[in-house]
Amino acid sequence: MSVPVITSPTTRVAARADELIKIYGSGDTAVRALDRVSVAFPAGSFTAIMGPSGSGKSTLMHCLAGLDAPTSGSIVIGDTELTGLSDRRLTTLRRDRVGFVFQSFNLLPTLTARQNILLPVDLAGRRADQHRFSSLVTSLGLEDRLAHRPSELSGGQQQRVAIARALITEPDVVFADEPTGALDSRTAATLLDYLRTSCRDLGQTIVMVTHDPIAASYADRALLLSDGRITESIDGPDTDSVLAAMKRLEA
Numbered sequence: 650m651s652v653p654v655i656t657s658p659t660t661r662v663a664a665r666a667d668e669l670i671k672i673y674g675s676g677d678t679a680v681r682a683l684d685r686v687s688v689a690f691p692a693g694s695f696t697a698i699m700g701p702s703g704s705g706k707s708t709l710m711h712c713l714a715g716l717d718a719p720t721s722g723s724i725v726i727g728d729t730e731l732t733g734l735s736d737r738r739l740t741t742l743r744r745d746r747v748g749f750v751f752q753s754f755n756l757l758p759t760l761t762a763r764q765n766i767l768l769p770v771d772l773a774g775r776r777a778d779q780h781r782f783s784s785l786v787t788s789l790g791l792e793d794r795l796a797h798r799p800s801e802l803s804g805g806q807q808q809r810v811a812i813a814r815a816l817i818t819e820p821d822v823v824f825a826d827e828p829t830g831a832l833d834s835r836t837a838a839t840l841l842d843y844l845r846t847s848c849r850d851l852g853q854t855i856v857m858v859t860h861d862p863i864a865a866s867y868a869d870r871a872l873l874l875s876d877g878r879i880t881e882s883i884d885g886p887d888t889d890s891v892l893a894a895m896k897r898l899e900a
């Protein structure tokens with residue numbers, strides 16, 4: 650059974666997918682990685698995407714973020730329909746309207762923390778909003794690390810730089826792929842708390858893929874994927890409800 654996860658018509662939606670299908674390969678070796686997924690992400694919401702290995706989490710995130718094209722179906726970021734956009738317009742949309750946070754931080758090693766944070770703004774040929782830069786740097790506790798290169802920063806500090814870089818452009822949506830996977834549990838808790846606060850206080854929309862039920866418990870909602878379908882949506886997930894849902898999937 651597949652659960653379409655749609656919000657009420659009055660809620661502003663930051664991103665949505667309708668009837669998304671993604672098939673890799675063809676003929677006997679074809680894999681249906683997404684099987685008619687419909688989901689909406691309300692503005693200011695924090696969603697965790699969970700599910701067993703191979704269930705389609707990365708595929709869903711890559712399609713939503715415009716990194717991969719679906720076989721059919723529609724994806725909207727903000728008010729822009731992604732399907733049919735040229736590569737050039739997709740690249741611009743990803744740069745200006747989408748933020749990314751990866752498990753491996755993905756900072757540029759030769760740039761300082763300040764330069765890494767400002768990279769999306771520089772690439773767009775714009776001037777940084779100094780107020781936003783300062784408030785991000787202060788709330789992430791990076792003031793005295795700005796002149797350092799990634800190799801001179803701890804894992805937690807590098808991920809805080811990556812989060813500042815993802816948020817600097819005030820994107821419609823931030824996609825986070827196992828953002829705390831490489832961090833110890835205390836550092837992870839601080840970062841997840843920051844992500845949750847940025848949704849509640851700044852209205853940021855975050856979609857996070859994770860295997861970790863504790864990480865998912867910071868989200869407003871956990872979606873469970875199985876065989877390319879959303880099989881369950883848990884509002885206000887806690888570690889126990891997520892673990893129980895994962896057990897149901899394995900049963």
Ligand SMILES: Nc1ncnc2c1ncn2[C@@H]1O[C@H](COP(=O)(O)OP(=O)(O)OP(=O)(O)O)[C@@H](O)[C@H]1O
Binds near residue numbers: 674680701702703705
């Ligand atoms: N480029 C590709 N070519 C062929 N099949 C692929 C490709 N990428 C993913 N798949 C298949 O699509 C399905 C979904 O993969 P996906 O990576 O989205 O799963 P996932 O839930 O993110 O898994 P994991 O938790 O292991 O990262 C799997 O069966 C996978 O083998």
